[in-house]
Amino acid sequence: MIAADDVPASPFANNLYCVWMGAGSAVQFNRSTNQGTTFSNPLTLNDHWGQGANVQTGPNGEVYVCWADYTNGNLPEQGLGFVRSVNGGQNFTAASIVFNYTGIRNSSGGQTEFGGIRVNSFPSMAVDKSNGIFRGRIYIVYAAKENGNGKAIIQLRWSDNQGVNWSGPVTVSIANGRQNWFPWIAVDDNGIISIVYYSLDQSSGFSTNTYVAISYNGGNTLSNQVVSSVAHTTAPIPEFGGGYTGDYIGITAYGWKAYPAWCDNRYGSQWQNYIDIVDNSPVITGIPAFCSSATYTATNIPSNSTVTWSASPSGIISLSPSGNQVIVNKITQGNVTLSALVNGSKTVSLNITTVPRSIINYSMYGSCVNGIQAWYLSATSNMGSGTSWTWTVDNPGTSGIYIINPYSPSTYADVSKGGGVSLTYRDACGEIAQRNGVTIYSPCGHSYVVSPNPATSIITVSPANFSGAATNSTSTISLINIYDGQANLKKHQLFNKVASASINVSDLPLGMYIIEIIDGTNNERQKLQIIK
Numbered sequence: 001m002i003a004a005d006d007v008p009a010s011p012f013a014n015n016l017y018c019v020w021m022g023a024g025s026a027v028q029f030n031r032s033t034n035q036g037t038t039f040s041n042p043l044t045l046n047d048h049w050g051q052g053a054n055v056q057t058g059p060n061g062e063v064y065v066c067w068a069d070y071t072n073g074n075l076p077e078q079g080l081g082f083v084r085s086v087n088g089g090q091n092f093t094a095a096s097i098v099f100n101y102t103g104i105r106n107s108s109g110g111q112t113e114f115g116g117i118r119v120n121s122f123p124s125m126a127v128d129k130s131n132g133i134f135r136g137r138i139y140i141v142y143a144a145k146e147n148g149n150g151k152a153i154i155q156l157r158w159s160d161n162q163g164v165n166w167s168g169p170v171t172v173s174i175a176n177g178r179q180n181w182f183p184w185i186a187v188d189d190n191g192i193i194s195i196v197y198y199s200l201d202q203s204s205g206f207s208t209n210t211y212v213a214i215s216y217n218g219g220n221t222l223s224n225q226v227v228s229s230v231a232h233t234t235a236p237i238p239e240f241g242g243g244y245t246g247d248y249i250g251i252t253a254y255g256w257k258a259y260p261a262w263c264d265n266r267y268g269s270q271w272q273n274y275i276d277i278v279d280n281s282p283v284i285t286g287i288p289a290f291c292s293s294a295t296y297t298a299t300n301i302p303s304n305s306t307v308t309w310s311a312s313p314s315g316i317i318s319l320s321p322s323g324n325q326v327i328v329n330k331i332t333q334g335n336v337t338l339s340a341l342v343n344g345s346k347t348v349s350l351n352i353t354t355v356p357r358s359i360i361n362y363s364m365y366g367s368c369v370n371g372i373q374a375w376y377l378s379a380t381s382n383m384g385s386g387t388s389w390t391w392t393v394d395n396p397g398t399s400g401i402y403i404i405n406p407y408s409p410s411t412y413a414d415v416s417k418g419g420g421v422s423l424t425y426r427d428a429c430g431e432i433a434q435r436n437g438v439t440i441y442s443p444c445g446h447s448y449v450v451s452p453n454p455a456t457s458i459i460t461v462s463p464a465n466f467s468g469a470a471t472n473s474t475s476t477i478s479l480i481n482i483y484d485g486q487a488n489l490k491k492h493q494l495f496n497k498v499a500s501a502s503i504n505v506s507d508l509p510l511g512m513y514i515i516e517i518i519d520g521t522n523n524e525r526q527k528l529q530i531i532k
Contacts, residue, residue, distance in 0.1 A: 015032065029092070030043065104181060125138065174201060297324060377403075461480060479518040
């Protein structure tokens with residue numbers, strides 16, 4: 001493995017450091033101070049079998065090396081070997097086992113409990129170089145036997161004093177993972193921890209998914225998510241021997257995003273490389289609409305972050321911020337964008353409103369009976385539950401609409417022709433809300449035929465037979481309106497009481513519309529489709 005000192009202020013900035021398992025299975029190290037033109041002679045860091053060596057740098061130029069240690073020369077791994085250098089890798093502290101664990105490797109070949117693949121408990125290390133409260137913290141993840149003799153789990157430990165002392169283990173992997181292996185860790189420039197690993201997450205078999213665990217608070221709490229869009233069946237790669245399937249996977253992170261990379265065989269025996277982007281950006285949580293006041297929280301932010309709240313446009317709400325929370329108070333009705341600037345570098349927003357709105361859901365119910373079509377109507381408010389519900393028919397004398405229970409948030413309506421229904425109610429804020437112009441109609445009881453439908457240019461509206469009624473030869477059309485799906489009037493044409501009428505719709509965009517036909521006795525609405 002190779003690592004670069006990537007902190008510009010470090011006294012050893014741009015040094016390169018390499019580690020590997022060398023002669024006698026001991027861990028070896030060298031460095032380059034001239035961007036890889038030449039490297040130093042190797043240093044041997046320990047005196048016995050150490051494998052999976054990992055090297056990282058700290059924010060002040062520290063060099064840390066860790067490895068899986070086979071103290072007694074036998075499988076599995078028995079603990080974590082560790083050394084450090086504070087002079088750019090010129091020399092190191094004496095190697096020591098800084099903590100013990102029971103590794104998962106019981107063979108150098110395939111292991112039955114992992115689908116015949118070979119596995120290990122090699123460590124992965126990362127150092128927090130952010131300006132957060134955990135700057136300088138060393139993190140190490142590894143696979144270990146749960147309680148020393150159970151299933152394979154992923155564990156995390158950390159040190160805040162350059163590896164002298166270490167925390168107890170924190171379990172990273174999902175609880176229902178029957179076996180978990182090949183962890184890798186990254187810490188981004190905001191101090192957010194991201195850990196990738198494989199897991200047998202089904203109750204039986206070897207179906208495997210790739211997971212990423214995220215922590216915003218230095219590893220104290222972690223949340224897991226699946227990043228593999230398709231599970232694969234763990235098995236040895238056919239072109240290699242000894243149960244080989246990669247030995248490790250990887251992850252890197254920067255700018256609120258993590259990039260896990262792994263290998264799987266979701267399409268059969270051919271293994272492929274995959275990568276995902278995990279967005280760890282902050283989000284604002286809270287209700288989208290409120291009456292008088294509400295609390296909003298900026299989540300997914302590192303511990304001790306600074307949050308600056310703002311709202312646009314001004315004058316609609318006032319803000320009472322307290323850290324990552326803000327109390328929003330209504331000044332007047334309106335729509336506003338609430339924003340949070342995190343650590344002076346990342347802005348997230350949420351659109352909220354103080355305007356009462358209702359949503360009417362409606363659908364035809366059942367089949368036509370004697371020219372009557374039943375409809376189901378229901379309403380919800382963006383401000384929560386309401387009272388004093390009242391449904392009304394826009395033109396009750398001509399539309400042929402009968403509302404079964406007009407004083408309920410949900411009801412049925414019988415429709416013989418068609419027209420608009422409206423709703424008023426008192427919302428949770430105590431204010432009167434209204435929704436007008438929702439169209440319902442009876443496809444089995446039209447007085448008029450609209451042809452052609454679908455249409456491209458000229459349509460003709462003429463009388464028709466419906467549900468056993470005689471042709472309405474006395475109909476005299478006086479007005480045709482055409483509405484879009486949001487009940488916006490798109491065309492309006494007057495007629496001098498004609499028996500049939502034509503109207504040009506070629507200027508309307510393609511889509512679904514409602515055509516309203518008004519004569520001396522009827523107010524009828526139908527669907528109209530415009531195609532091109």
